[in-house]
Amino acid sequence: MKLNFLKPKKGSKKKKLRLGRGQGSGKGGTCGRGHKGAKSRSGYSKKFGFEGGQMPIQRRIPKFGFKNSHRKKYSVMNLDTLQKLVDKEKISNIINKKTFLDNHLVKKYDSIKILAGKEILRHSLIITASKFSKKAMNCIKQAGGKALFIKENE
Numbered sequence: 001m002k003l004n005f006l007k008p009k010k011g012s013k014k015k016k017l018r019l020g021r022g023q024g025s026g027k028g029g030t031c032g033r034g035h036k037g038a039k040s041r042s043g044y045s046k047k048f049g050f051e052g053g054q055m056p057i058q059r060r061i062p063k064f065g066f067k068n069s070h071r072k073k074y075s076v077m078n079l080d081t082l083q084k085l086v087d088k089e090k091i092s093n094i095i096n097k098k099t100f101l102d103n104h105l106v107k108k109y110d111s112i113k114i115l116a117g118k119e120i121l122r123h124s125l126i127i128t129a130s131k132f133s134k135k136a137m138n139c140i141k142q143a144g145g146k147a148l149f150i151k152e153n154e
Helices: 079-087 097-102 134-142
Strands: 074-078 111-115 126-129 146-149
Touching: 074 079, 079 111, 079 134, 111 126, 111 134, 134 146
Parallel strands: 074 111, 126 146
Antiparallel strands: none
């Protein structure tokens, strides 16, 4: 087999439609562009979103705020939830990301923020998370525990 003998599969190549080659072709005369107007002329291109002079939709609809695409999203966890898990003996006193994953409390790539719940923490816990609220930090320290921060790329 040689490269110069290769041919495309039959029916895979279509002939280019030849416009303006007489009435018999079906695309003669106006070549499918209709009569007169800007669209029938060569070089015509309307502006994106142009609605023929009518007020375009992107200007009719009111605008509200903006969405910050770089915003960091945190999976929040209350201390009272952790207290309940310790009471049920589902988790030990050392709590880290693996503990949260094992108990299906967060997803793999979530950053964790610890918040203080309604109840007071009764056990001294060593908690590792991305962020802590001030009240949560105080509750952990009062119970005799530690609040450790995770580096975000881990």
